[in-house]
Amino acid sequence: MSLYLETNLFSGSLPDTLGNLSRLFELSISQNKLSGRIPVSISNLNQLNELYLQDNDFNGPIPEALGNCKKLEMLNLSCNRLDGDIPKQLFTLSSISEGLDLSHNQLSGQIPLEIGDLINLGLLNISNNQLSGRIPSTLGQCVHLESLHMEGNLLEGKIPESFSELRGIIELDLSRNNISGAIPKFFESFSSLDLLNLSFNNLEGPVPTGGIFHNKSVVYIKGNKKLCGSSPLLKLPLCDAKASRENHTSKILKILGLSAVSLLLLSCLMAIVLKQRKKVEQAAHPSCKELKKFSYADIVKATNSFSTSNLIGSGKSGSVYKARFELEEHSVAIKVFKLDQLDAPNSFLAECEALRNTRHRNLVKVITACSTFDPSGHQFKALILEYMPNGSLESWLYPKPDKYGLKSPLNLGSRIMIAMDIASALDYLHSHCLPPIAHCDLKPSNVLLDDAMGAHLADFGLAKFLHSFSHSCHQSSTSLLGPRGSIGYIAPEYGFAGKLSTEGDVYSYGIIILEMLTGKRPTDEMFTDDLNLHKYVEKVFPHKIAEVLDPSIVPSSEDGDVDNNLDHVNNATNGMESCIMHLVEVGLSCSIETPKDRPTMQVVYAGVTTIKETYGALHG
Structure with a gap:
């Protein structure tokens, strides 16, 4: 007997009577809002084979009595608030083979x-907890392990030599711990590894050079300051050069002797004098670069008391103001969160977490955050962001008159550049962040333009770290508790309680490309019944594509750049026609209804870069 109650809005605690379902074989109550403790009565389910309680709000310890479920093959308790030690009784369940997820x-x-003792275990995820001490050498006995995730804990000591027995491992992530010692050379012979993440530990010594260490996309070692390499390609200090420098320094010190010591003392004295002088000068003339924290009063003053004349945008989660702090040279943007809105505090935390872990030229730079109370005692949360003087992509696609008149339409070159910048940002989030990040709210109003019309992705309030459990997901999906995003840009699968994934961002990107090319919003009133923006373009592609293109991106035939009649565009020799057609293809392929048929952003970025280079060659 199986009971599936996942992806609902059930709240409250699990009843003890659940233990009366003695013939239950599978139980899934994941992705709800259940709280309280996991009832001990679950241990009465001695026929239970699979138990899924992830993505709830359960607290307290993991019941030791779960060790009585002797037929359990799969146990997932991830994404809750469980605390205390991991009970030893769990590890008496030699039946667990499919997976154990306590992350x-x-x-x-x-x-x-x-x-x-879990000798049949294939998947183990205990990441992102507060586990401490050394990694047990006994883990090497779990020779069937294919995926081992222990990142984000307080583990210390060396990587056990017994790991050399894990010959079938596919994913091994020990990042964000305090692990020390050398990287074991036996990893060189692990031919099945698709991921070896040792980032942000205290590892030291030379990085192995053979086997998987040739593949940069498989091995991650950043954040280990004491590692060295034998090749400049590793972008690490050269081991031999380091030793040579140390020997050379030692010889110099011996030769200089007391003279060097005297000089050093004199230098220290001068440094102290200069430091004191600098402190006096800074007291009289504070440097703007030193300002990293801003109070509520600072923000009120910088925004002219949140004046509407300073307001540059407003959304469901917050309002954005242009501001200038005293002693600061440049203007900034301040996003003030509407904390009375549902989930606004979580939106603030999501943005802080996402932006704290990312750094890319096409992401809006966060200067700092402010979390305090206003004079009335109400919570106040804000992000201070880099100011983008050219506003949002939406304001350029659908310009409104301002005191300077109407903005001039974006030309084809600008649209291609913006498409490439967005693709670059998404490729970074999907392919180069660990874990990958899904933006989940990609739309023109969240694409901001700098003074050179370079595009920067903003608003990470709905962003989601894609923590995978099953290796079949390739770290690209996680639980979804309802649609995330904006109408018109949300991937179709999200409407059917699908999984959050990088493919959802790809869909939104495709819609933006089609919108930039046609000048039509995906929510335009013309799109009724079964017609949407993708089908609208697909129906005329390729032979009648000119019928749906925004006229402002198709130069007139008088300019000699492109024939305004694109009836024979498939055979066109004109370079600009080719750029348009290839960009349409990108938009259509990304916005395909089936997620698995969409390209990855890595492929998309490469394709759009080629389009940009082709266009650039025409105007070089």
Whole structure:
């Protein structure tokens, strides 16, 4: 007997009577809003084979009595608020083979040595907890492990030599711990590895050079300051050069002797004098670069008391103001969160977390955050962002008259450049962040333009870290508790309680490309019944594409750049026609209804870059 109640809005606690379903084989209550403790009575389900309780709000310890479920093959308790030690009784369940996921909780203490008893285990995820101590050497006994995630804990000590027995491992992530010592050379022979993430630890010594270490897309070692390499390609200090420098320094010190010591003392004295002088000068003339924290009063003053004349945008989660702090040279944008709106505090935290972990030229730069109280005692949260003087892409696609008149339409070159910049940002989020990040709210109003019309992705209030459990997901999906995004840009699968994924961002990107080319919003009133923006373009592609293109991007035939009649565009030799056609193809392929048929952003970015280079050659 199976009971599936996942992806609802159930709240409250699980009843003890659940344990009366003695013939239950599978139980899934994931992706709800259940809270309280996991009832001990679940241990009465001695026929239970699979148990899914992830993505709820359960708290307290993991019941030791779960060790009585002797037929359990799959246990997922991730993304709750469970705390305390991992009970040793879990590791008596030699039946667990499909997977054990305890990630994203508040579990603490050391990992029991008994973990090695799970000899049939294929997937283990205990990441993002507060586990401490050394990695048990007994883990090497789990020779069937294919995926091992231990990142985001407080683990220390060396990587156990027993890991050399994990010959079938596909994913191994030990990042964001305090692991020390050298990187074991036996990893060179792990031919099945698709991911080895050792980033942000205290590893030291030379990085191995053979096997998987030839592949930069497989091995991640950044954030280990004491590592060195034998090749400049690793972008690490050269091991031999480091040793040579140390020997050279030692010889110099011996030769200089007391003279060097005297000089050093004199230098220190001068440094102290200069430092004191600098402090006096800074007291009299504070440097703007030193300002990293802003109070509520600072923000009120900078925005002219949140004046409507300073307001440059407003959305569901917050309002954005142009501001200038005293002593600061440049204007900034301040996003003030509407904390009375549902989920606004979570939106603030999501933006802080996403932007804290990212850095890319096509993402809006966050200067700092402010979380405080206003004079009335109400919570106040704001982000201070880099100011984008040319506003949003939406304001250029659908310009409104202002005191300077109407903006001139974007030409084809600008639209191609913007398309490339957005693709670059998404490729970074999807392919170069660990874990990958889905933006989840890609639309023209969230694409901001700098003074050179370069595009920067903004508003990470709905962004989601894609923590995978099953390796079949390739770290590209996670649970979805309802549609995320804006109408017209939301991927179709999200409307059917699908999984959040990078493919959802790809869909939104495709819609934006088609919107830039046609000048039609995906929510235009013409799109009724079964007609949408994708089908609108697809119906005329390729032979009658001119019928739907925004006239402002198709130069007149008088300019000699392109024939305004594109009836024979498939055979066109004109370079600009080719750029338009290829960009239409990108938009259509990205906005295909089936997620698996969409290209990755890595492929898209490469394709749009080629279009940009082709266009640039025409105007070089």
